[in-house]
Structures are given as C-alpha cells and as structure tokens.
Amino acid sequence: MLFSWRGGPGARRLLLLLQLLTAWKAGSGQVHYSVSEEAKHGTFVGRMAQDLGLELAELVPRLFRVASKGRGDLLEVNLQNGILFVNSRIDREELCGRSLECSIHLEVIVDRPLQVFHVEVEVKDINDNPPVFPESKKRIIIAESRPPETRFPLDGAYDADIGVNSALTYRINPNDYFALDTQNNREQTSSLSLVLRKSLDREEIQEHSLLLTANDGGKPELTGTVQLLITVLDVNDNAPEFDQFVYKVRVLENVFNGTLVIKLNATDPDDGTNGDIIYSFRRPVSPAVLYAFIINPNSGEIRTKGKLDFEEKKLYEISVEAIDKGNIPMAGHCTILVEILDINDNAPEVTITSLSLPVREDAQVGTVIALISVSDSDSGANGQVTCSVTPNVPFKLVSTFKNYYTLVLDSALDRESMSAYALVVTARDGGSSSLSATASVSVEVADVNDNAPAFLQPEYTVFVKENNPPGCHIFTVSARDADAQENARVSYSLVERRVGERALSSYVSVHAESGKVYALQPLDHEELELLQFQVSARDAGVPPLGSNVTLQVFVLDENDNAPALLPPGAGGGGGAVSQVVARSVGAGHVVTKVRAVDRDSGYNAWLSYELQPAAGGARSPFRVGLYTGEISTTRALDEADMQRQSLLVLVKDHGEPALTATATVLLSLVESGQAPKASSRTSAGAAETALVDVNVYLIIAICAVSSLLVLTLLLCTALRCSAPPTEGACGPGKPTLVCSSAVESWSYSQQRRQRVCSGEGPPKTDLMAFSPSLPPCLSSAEGTGEREADLEHLKEVSSYLQLS
Structure with missing residues (x-):
C-alpha cells in the first residue's frame, strides 16, 4: 500500500508511529509451554520458531531475540533450530512462592519488519521440598x-x-x-x-x-x-545443700583481678525453678570482703575483685547462702576461709649514678664508666639481687660491695667501628619466681684523631688544553676521613716544589676547603707538557694527620703557533729564495725546497705546502710537494716560459683553525750552458739524498708504528680482561685519565696509557702516525688526488710520519 503525504515533520513522525504500531499488531501472538521445575540444563521446552511461524533462516538476519521480565537466563533459544530449552536451574518456589499459578513470560522480538510475540511457559511443581518444622x-x-x-x-x-x-x-x-x-x-x-x-x-x-x-x-x-x-x-520440697559446711582456700597475693578462688556447688533434688539456685554473700557483709571478692549468683564462682596484699590482710572469712527459686524459697549456708600467701612480688630497683660520658676511644681497659646500685624490698632469697650487662660488648660489671657495682671498660674501643653502645643492666632477685628490673645506659664513644685523610686513588691524570684562562678550575681532589667533627675536617694544600726555575705555586693553587685545583696562569704546551705535583690533605685533629695524592696534569696542544719558515742558511728557502734553473731540465726535476717548522705538535704541527696561482691566471710549469715543500717542474721548460718566475708558496698547518705562512721563490730560467753545473749536480744529489733519507725514515716509522700498535692492543686486551666490568679500563690503584672542564667539548677518543716525564725532564718526544690513504684533515677531493699520485706521492707520504 502506498501513501502520499504532504504534512509537516510532526505529521510524518505520527505516520511512522502508526506504521510501527500496525506492524507490531500484525506480528503479535501468544504461545503456551510448560516445563517442570528443577529440569536439567538443555531440557526441551518447545519449538518456538515453528510455533510462531518463523523460518529458521530468518532468525539471525531478522535479529531474533528473547526478553524476559525478571530473570532472563532461565530459558534460551537455539538460533540454529529454533528450539526453546532450559538454560539454568528453575526453582518454582523461588519464582512464585506458594502461588498456585507460576509462569515465565517471554517477549520475542524480530525486526525487518518488527514483530512481537508473547510466550508463556508454565512452571509445574514437583515434590522437591520435604515438610519442615520450625525447630528440630x-x-x-x-x-x-x-x-x-x-x-x-x-x-x-x-x-x-x-x-x-x-x-x-x-x-x-x-x-x-x-x-x-x-x-x-x-x-x-x-x-x-x-x-x-x-x-x-x-x-x-x-x-x-x-x-x-x-x-x-x-x-x-x-x-x-x-x-x-x-x-x-516437681514440687519444691527440698532445700539446697553444700558439700561442706566450711571450705578452706589459699590464694597468692599477686593474683590478677578475676582469678577464680572457689566454685561452690549446692545441690537441690527438686527440678525446674525449685532446683534453680542463686548464690550470694550472707548479710551483713564486711567491707573488706566486698572490696576483695565477688560471687556469681548463677554459677557460685567466687573471684578476686580488688588487689590482695599479704602485708595488709592474711585471712578472709566469707559466709555464703544458696537460695532456690521455688514458690516458697529454701536456703542452704556455708563458710569459706581464704588464706593469702606471701610471694616474691617486689622487683629489684636499679640506680645508675656518676656517669663518665662520653668515653674516649683510646681509653684504657679498666676505666670506670658508671656506678650502679640495686635494691629489693623483699627479704631472704627474694631480696638477694645479682646484676648483669648486655653480652658481647666491650664493658663489664665489677661487684665492689653488697648491691653495688661499677661499669668498667673491658676491651679497646674503636669509634669508627661503633660510635655508641646501648647497654642494658639487668638486676634479678633469687626468689623462686624470679623478678628482674632493667636500666638502660647509652655510652657514646668520643672520637680520637687516629685516621688520616684517604684519597680514593694514589694518583690522578688530568688533561688540560693550553692557553686556559687564568684561574680556571682543572680538577677537584677529595679525601675522606673516618674520624668525626674536627678530626674529620680536611683541608688541602700544595706540596711546594720547583718546576724548572719557577715555583709550583706560580702555576696552580688548591682551595683549602673544597679541594678544587685551579690553574693560575695560561699553560703553554710548548713550554710545559706535563706538570706533576702533589696535593696534601690534612685534618684538623691534634696532632693533625695527613696524606698526599699525585696529580699528573698533561697540557694538551692547541694550534697557537703559525708555521715558521727556515732561513736559507738552515737548508730551506725561508723568506725570498732565488734559484737558477736550466731550461733543459725535464718534468719532475726538483728545483729547490721550502722548509718550515711549527712549534705545535700533532695535527697542529703537520704542515702542508700549496702553490698560489700566478697573477693573470697563467699556468706555472712548477709545482710544490704537498708535504715535502719540494718545488719541481711539471713539464719540460721551453722558450715560451718567462725567464723570471716568481712563485708564492703557502705553508699551512692542520689545526683548527689552520694557521699559515708564505714564502716567495724567485726562479731564473737560463740556457743549459749558462746554468751552474755544480749547482745542478748539487741539487740533483740533494734530491736523491733527500729521497733516500725519506725512504729510510718511512721504513723506520712504519716498523715503530706497527710495534706500538701491537703493544697497545695487547695492553688494552689485558686491562679489559683484568678490570671489573663496572670500573672500566683502569683497575684499582691505577692512574685515572680525567678530562678537566677546561677542555670543554674536546674528548680523549682513544684510551691509551703513556709514560711521560714530569715537567722537569727533557723536552717532549711525540710520535704521530696518520693514515696515508685518508689524511684526517683533507677533504675527499684532496684525498682522491693524493691517491692518484704515483712516485711523487710516495716521496711525500713520508711527511705523514713526523718525528719532532
């Protein structure tokens, strides 16, 4: 059926509600089933899908579901076959009590379209409950x-x-x-x-x-x-009767309140209330009895109520009557005699006087620490007292007179091992039930200056870059003293000595309290490579004790010296060098050599030579060896070459930043007949001699570096194997490499152990080896150019290994 509606939103919602109501009415129905209570899980109830006219294949797509008022887990539907079965235990009495009718109402809902069915499952009663009386x-x-x-x-x-x-x-x-x-x-x-x-x-x-x-x-x-x-x-015709007319009881004077003294038992042959007995003190009752005792009216128990004291009262006489609960009550009587027994109820008392505290740790054995007196108000054995002190302590008690003791030192003291002792003095009497009392004594051990300050290591190695600012902090020494107070207050000072011609205090200083070591002036690697000195740590005890630690301060080189050209008289071409060259020389002929030195060391002293481009962009027929400084021809000279050649050689080190120097070489080209033969032979011989010297040096350097490398690897392996995993490469007692804060971002990349003389020894001797295949300070293009060089590169590689 199709509808055409032009109403507003409210009208459309009303139409939708009517459609849903119509669909619900069309699908509503009711099915009745029955099941016995206590049916087992899975018991068949009915074919719900079939009885409701639903196809099994539609149950899941149409969102078939069952809702129940109350407990919804009693019954369940299998969506595969549409069968309603028992899901959990059904107890009719729990659901409906004693109601004659008991049913479970289920609401079955399916969608697309919406249909609602009502299913009623009657729960039938079975005889599962026996008759139960209100009481057994x-x-x-x-x-x-x-x-x-x-x-x-x-x-x-x-x-x-x-x-x-x-x-x-x-x-x-x-x-x-x-x-x-x-x-x-x-x-x-x-x-x-x-x-x-x-x-x-x-x-x-x-x-x-x-x-x-x-x-x-x-x-x-x-x-x-x-x-x-x-x-x-029964009828009340018998009076209560006690077993005895007089009872005698003994009670210790220190019994707790509520202690049972006696339990009376009066008998009455009657029954019920005629035989029920109530116990009480017979009037009049003395105040002493009321203060000390109480009687239970039902059980006949007499218990202590107040404190008993043999010294105050030794005997109590208590009269008791027992009355039954008959209509005409009848009574019986008896007397209890309570004797109080004296016991050891007074503990000893301990008094400690004349304390001599604290005790110096160097006190002599037998030194009196305290006087102790004990007392006990009891008599006889109960008043005889013996004293003892805490075991396993360096103290003991010595009896001086009856009930008087002295606490004396029994063995040597050591405050660093134990700074205080908590002693307990115990006094115990000789009674059969022995009583004791304790007194605590806290013995503090006074410190004696018997420990010198101790450093963690006997020697420290520190690295500091040269040209440091004056007053910079380079290291901190720290010593610990096991003593206390003034005896543990450590002050630091330099062990003065001479460094060359100057005093040590002109180079460094140490803060007396913090142990911080400062460089008083800029250090110069070229002047002083190693500064070795000692710092003394001394406590404030009387007399003071001290110890020393050695500091090895290595001054690391910085690039603060520019290359210096050697004068011509020293075998080089420093400044302006003039040289006559014959035009007949071939390619690769060594014309002259520029020599320079650098006061720095390492990379900072590694020099390279570059030929600056000529003015006007003309290509020069000469070149300079990158590391040798030798000026040689790149080709054969011809008539087109200018007669006078001026070469500008730039000498540069490998520091950061690099420093440079320049040398001017003046070359005069002459015909072969005009060139000085001696000079030519001298130049050729010098070149050959230089090449031979370079090769010899190269072989010696390679052997030395190889040997040093093998020894270094063996040493590192041994140190790593012997050192604990948590302590790094340096074991206990070995010098430690420390980089001071003045080095800033510089790091010591390789762990090496070097034996270096102190500042008083001879000048430095450094051996530096650089890889000929990839120089550290060259760019990739320069490195590639050097690898492509042939024989000339072999001559230049000797400068990678510099012995200065």
Missing part, C-alpha cells in the same frame, strides 16, 4: 500435677510445594502418656495438639522423648520430624 527440637514443660486430657498446642510443619505435594499427615511414636490430635482439613496445621492421656509422675519418669513425623502427599513421599522433649516439673 521442641521442649515442653508439664507440671506433674496437670490432669489427664489436658491439651498442649503444637506447631505444624511447613511444605513449600503446592497441591497434593503439600498435603501433610502427622503421627507420633506409641507411648502410654500422650496422644496426637489433628483436624481432618489438612491445611489447618494450627489445630495440631498433644493430649495428656495419663497422669505424670516425676519420681518415676523425669523426661519423655517423643518423635513427631509429618508426611506430604507427593510421590515419592517426603517426611519431616521434630523431637518433642517433655520435662516433668
């Missing part, structure tokens, strides 16, 4: 004077089931005295009563025991029972 035992008290035919009402049993399963019948075991009377209407259980058929005689039978049984009408039949205990009451 019923006590009935009947006086022996009651006449026959007297009725005594009884409580009937309760059955949670309904119908026939709850129809109850009663019976009682056969006897001569009682019968059971019940009504024909099984529902009226309140009419159940017990009828006395014969007079009771307490002297013959004091108690009757009957078993009342209730049977229901279910199949199988269930029963419930209650035991009837019938007590026959």
Whole structure:
C-alpha cells in the first residue's frame, strides 16, 4: 500500500508511529509451554520458531531475540533450530512462592519488519521440598500435677510445594502418656495438639522423648520430624545443700583481678525453678570482703575483685547462702576461709649514678664508666639481687660491695667501628619466681684523631688544553676521613716544589676547603707538557694527620703557533729564495725546497705546502710537494716560459683553525750552458739524498708504528680482561685519565696509557702516525688526488710520519 503525504515533520513522525504500531499488531501472538521445575540444563521446552511461524533462516538476519521480565537466563533459544530449552536451574518456589499459578513470560522480538510475540511457559511443581518444622527440637514443660486430657498446642510443619505435594499427615511414636490430635482439613496445621492421656509422675519418669513425623502427599513421599522433649516439673520440697559446711582456700597475693578462688556447688533434688539456685554473700557483709571478692549468683564462682596484699590482710572469712527459686524459697549456708600467701612480688630497683660520658676511644681497659646500685624490698632469697650487662660488648660489671657495682671498660674501643653502645643492666632477685628490673645506659664513644685523610686513588691524570684562562678550575681532589667533627675536617694544600726555575705555586693553587685545583696562569704546551705535583690533605685533629695524592696534569696542544719558515742558511728557502734553473731540465726535476717548522705538535704541527696561482691566471710549469715543500717542474721548460718566475708558496698547518705562512721563490730560467753545473749536480744529489733519507725514515716509522700498535692492543686486551666490568679500563690503584672542564667539548677518543716525564725532564718526544690513504684533515677531493699520485706521492707520504 502506498501513501502520499504532504504534512509537516510532526505529521510524518505520527505516520511512522502508526506504521510501527500496525506492524507490531500484525506480528503479535501468544504461545503456551510448560516445563517442570528443577529440569536439567538443555531440557526441551518447545519449538518456538515453528510455533510462531518463523523460518529458521530468518532468525539471525531478522535479529531474533528473547526478553524476559525478571530473570532472563532461565530459558534460551537455539538460533540454529529454533528450539526453546532450559538454560539454568528453575526453582518454582523461588519464582512464585506458594502461588498456585507460576509462569515465565517471554517477549520475542524480530525486526525487518518488527514483530512481537508473547510466550508463556508454565512452571509445574514437583515434590522437591520435604515438610519442615520450625525447630528440630521442641521442649515442653508439664507440671506433674496437670490432669489427664489436658491439651498442649503444637506447631505444624511447613511444605513449600503446592497441591497434593503439600498435603501433610502427622503421627507420633506409641507411648502410654500422650496422644496426637489433628483436624481432618489438612491445611489447618494450627489445630495440631498433644493430649495428656495419663497422669505424670516425676519420681518415676523425669523426661519423655517423643518423635513427631509429618508426611506430604507427593510421590515419592517426603517426611519431616521434630523431637518433642517433655520435662516433668516437681514440687519444691527440698532445700539446697553444700558439700561442706566450711571450705578452706589459699590464694597468692599477686593474683590478677578475676582469678577464680572457689566454685561452690549446692545441690537441690527438686527440678525446674525449685532446683534453680542463686548464690550470694550472707548479710551483713564486711567491707573488706566486698572490696576483695565477688560471687556469681548463677554459677557460685567466687573471684578476686580488688588487689590482695599479704602485708595488709592474711585471712578472709566469707559466709555464703544458696537460695532456690521455688514458690516458697529454701536456703542452704556455708563458710569459706581464704588464706593469702606471701610471694616474691617486689622487683629489684636499679640506680645508675656518676656517669663518665662520653668515653674516649683510646681509653684504657679498666676505666670506670658508671656506678650502679640495686635494691629489693623483699627479704631472704627474694631480696638477694645479682646484676648483669648486655653480652658481647666491650664493658663489664665489677661487684665492689653488697648491691653495688661499677661499669668498667673491658676491651679497646674503636669509634669508627661503633660510635655508641646501648647497654642494658639487668638486676634479678633469687626468689623462686624470679623478678628482674632493667636500666638502660647509652655510652657514646668520643672520637680520637687516629685516621688520616684517604684519597680514593694514589694518583690522578688530568688533561688540560693550553692557553686556559687564568684561574680556571682543572680538577677537584677529595679525601675522606673516618674520624668525626674536627678530626674529620680536611683541608688541602700544595706540596711546594720547583718546576724548572719557577715555583709550583706560580702555576696552580688548591682551595683549602673544597679541594678544587685551579690553574693560575695560561699553560703553554710548548713550554710545559706535563706538570706533576702533589696535593696534601690534612685534618684538623691534634696532632693533625695527613696524606698526599699525585696529580699528573698533561697540557694538551692547541694550534697557537703559525708555521715558521727556515732561513736559507738552515737548508730551506725561508723568506725570498732565488734559484737558477736550466731550461733543459725535464718534468719532475726538483728545483729547490721550502722548509718550515711549527712549534705545535700533532695535527697542529703537520704542515702542508700549496702553490698560489700566478697573477693573470697563467699556468706555472712548477709545482710544490704537498708535504715535502719540494718545488719541481711539471713539464719540460721551453722558450715560451718567462725567464723570471716568481712563485708564492703557502705553508699551512692542520689545526683548527689552520694557521699559515708564505714564502716567495724567485726562479731564473737560463740556457743549459749558462746554468751552474755544480749547482745542478748539487741539487740533483740533494734530491736523491733527500729521497733516500725519506725512504729510510718511512721504513723506520712504519716498523715503530706497527710495534706500538701491537703493544697497545695487547695492553688494552689485558686491562679489559683484568678490570671489573663496572670500573672500566683502569683497575684499582691505577692512574685515572680525567678530562678537566677546561677542555670543554674536546674528548680523549682513544684510551691509551703513556709514560711521560714530569715537567722537569727533557723536552717532549711525540710520535704521530696518520693514515696515508685518508689524511684526517683533507677533504675527499684532496684525498682522491693524493691517491692518484704515483712516485711523487710516495716521496711525500713520508711527511705523514713526523718525528719532532
């Protein structure tokens, strides 16, 4: 059916509601099932999908679901076959109580389109509840004077089931005295009563025991029972009687409050209230008895109430009466004599006087620490006191007189091992129940200056860059003193000595309290490579104790010296060098050599030579060796070359930043006949000699570096194997390499151990090896150019290994 609607949003919502209501009415229906209570899990209830007219294949797509009012987990539907089954235990009595009708209402909902079905599952009762009496035992008290035919009402049993399963019948075991009377209407259980058929005689039978049984009408039949205990009451014709007329009791004087003194037991042959007895003190009662004792009226127990003291009262006389609860009460009497026994109830007292504290740790054995006196107010053995002190301490007690002791030093003291002792002096008397008392003494050990300050290491190695600012902090020494207070207050000072011609204090200083070492002036690597000195740590004790630590301060080189050209007289071409060159020389001919030195060391002293471009951009027929400074021809000279050649050579080190110097070489080109032969031979011979020297040096340097490398690897391996994992490469007692804060971002990249002389020794001797395949300070392009060089590069590689 199609609808055409032009109303507003409200009208459209109303139309949608009407459509949903119509769909619900069209799909509503009701199905009835039944199931017995206590059915097992999975018990078949009904084919719900089939009975509701739903296809099994539609259950999941149409969102088939079941809702239940109350507990929804009792029944469940299998979506595969549409069967309703029991999911969990069903207890009809729990669901509906004793209601005759009991059903579970299910609401089945499916969507697309929406349909709602109502399913009612009736829960049928089974006989699963036996009759239950309100109590398992019923006590009935009947006086022996009651006449026959007297009725005594009884409580009937309760059955949670309904119908026939709850129809109850009663019976009682056969006897001569009682019968059971019940009504024909099984529902009226309140009419159940017990009828006395014969007079009771307490002297013959004091108690009757009957078993009342209730049977229901279910199949199988269930029963419930209650035991009837019938007590026959007697007439009060007997008075209570005690076992003795006089009781004697002994009580220790230190018993706790509430201690049982005696339990009286009076007997009465009567029964019930006629035989119930109440105990009390017979009046008049003395105040001393009321203060010290209390009696339980029901049990007859007499207990202590106040503190007993043998010294105050040694004997108490207590009169007691027992009265029954009959209509005409009857009473019995007795007397209790309570004797108080004296005991050791006074503990010793300890008094400590004349303390001599604190005790110096160098005190002599036998030094008196304190005087101790003890006392006990008891007499005899109870008043004899012995004293002892805490075991395993360097102190002992010495008896000087009766009940007087002295606490003396028994062995040497060491404050660094134990600074204080908590002693407990125990005094114990000689009573059979020995009592004791304690007194605490805290003995503080006074410090004696018996420990010198100690450094963690005997020697430290520090690295500092040269040209440091004056007053910069280069290291901190720290020594610990195991003593206390003034004896542990450490001050630091330099162990003065001469460094060359100057005093050590002109180079460094140490802060007396913090141990910080400062450089007083800029250090110069070229002047002083190693500064070795000692710092003394001394405590403030009397007399003071001290120890020294050695500091090895290595001054690291910085690039602060520019290359210096050697003068011509020293074998080089320093400044402006003039040289005559014959035009007939071939390519690779060494013309002259520029020599320079650098006062720095390492990379900072590694020099390279560059030929600056000529003015006008003309290509020069000469070149300079990158590391040798040798000026040689790149080709054969011809007539086109200018007669006078001026070469500008730039000498540069490898520091950061690099420093440079320049040398000017003036070359005069002449014909071969005009060139000085001696000079030519001299130049050629010098070149050959230089090449031979370079090769020799190269072989020696390579052997030395190889040997040094092998020794370094072996040393590093041995140190790593011998050192603990947490202590790095340096074991205990070995010098430690320390980079001071003045070095800033510089780091010592390789762990080496160098034996270097102190500042007083001879000048430095450094060996530096650089890889010929990749110089550290060259760019990749320069490195590639050097690797492509042939014989000339072989001559230049010797400068990688500089012995200065």
